Amino acid sequence: MNFKEGKCPKCLGILQVPEDRDKIICMYCGEKLKVAELLKQDDNQASVMQELKKPADYDKYLQIGMERLPKLLTEIDNPLVAFKKDRYEQFFNQIYQANSDLLEAIEQVCLFAQDKEETMQQIALNLVNKATLSIDAIPKKGAKEQKLMDYNLSLAVYVIPVILKYKNRTLEILADKILEEWKNKFPKTNVGKSDYENINKGFRKKLCYITTAVCETLGKGDDCYELTLLRNYRDNFLMSQDDGEEIISEYYNIAPTIVKRINKLSNSSEIYHAVWENYLNPCVRLIEEDRNTECKKVYYKMVKDLQQEYCH
Known part of the structure; x- marks a missing residue:
């Protein structure tokens, strides 16, 4: 055959x-x-390939990749808005369709590049440099940090999944190079490699009950850095573990009861502050340091300790 x-x-x-x-x-x-x-x-x-062998055509497609790929990242405004169960699929597909010609252009570059890995690294580094310039142009430190956080999320749930959805091994090399260069530039970040299908499956109807209650007590909003980081950790890393779904399921079974019982206590604020200091803040630090397995242990210990304290 x-x-x-x-x-x-x-x-x-x-x-x-x-x-x-x-x-x-x-x-x-x-x-x-x-x-x-x-x-x-x-x-x-x-027949088209024969035409594309002309140097001018190669340069044209390389230019498309160099100019438009950074915009795929930097022009997503407030990525959290569409990162919800009822909006993510539609928004992602819109981005994918709008950039299918960009992905094809990069594919053409790879077909004729003398060194595919080096060319993909060049395109990836250009994206990181453009994002860095965008961040550096922001005068205030807090706004800089927010922009980096937005880029981290956009990269993790839109840009990398869009590239991987193209189902071409060469473009997967590009995804790997982007994550590698991003980590080199922003070593404290932890952007994972996940595809659209797994992210879309990872959405759950229930909220992070305890984490939300703690953050509210600390005066942090529903879209604060810590909650976003912990939710992404839950939906990506933890869900991908062999026992991750079991841990999350157990958490959702007991968390509403724990929160209700704590809220009835006169010292609920003190309890939530203690949960933050003993469990959630260490989890945030471990995720930032890419120590996801250690974070899982702390997360699991929190579930068990709170269950023992408030569910018996």
Whole structure:
């Protein structure tokens, strides 16, 4: 059986198309596709490739990648607004569709680059440098920190997942290079590599009951840095662990009761301050230092200690 490379017109996933079949199903999105149309697409692509071998065409696509990829990050205004269960899917798909030609341009660059890894690193470093300039242009320290936090979130839940959704190994190299260069530039940050499917599955209807109650007591808003960091940790790292879903499920089973009982006590504020000092603040510091496994132990200890204290 002979195969040719084709691209799903719906999700842009790269497919190995058997020439002796009439129809196939895209392994990425489930779309039913006609082999004849995919092979025709492949023939057209081959002729286009011949044109793209001209240096001017290569430079054009490289310029598109260098100019537009940083904008994919920096032009997402307030990334938390759409990072909600009922809005994330639609917003993500809008970004993906709007930038599909950008991803194709970067793919073309990779096809003709003498050194793919070096070229991807060049594009990644350019993104990091542009983001750094944007942050440095902000005069106030607090606003700088907020902008970096926004970029961290945008990178984790929009930019990297958009790149990974393209289903091309070369672009996955780009995602790795971006995360590598970002960590080099901002060593205290902890941006994980996660795809759209896993993030979308990670949304849960229930809130971080105890964490929210503690942050409210400390005068921190629902979208404060600490809550955002802990939620991202829960939905990404913790959910990906073998026992993560079990820990989270147990937490949600007991957390509402714990909060209700603490709220009835006259010293509830003191209790929440103690929870912050003994558990949540250490968790935040561990996440910032990329010590996620240690954070998991502290998180689990908090659940067990509070359960023993307030659920018996």
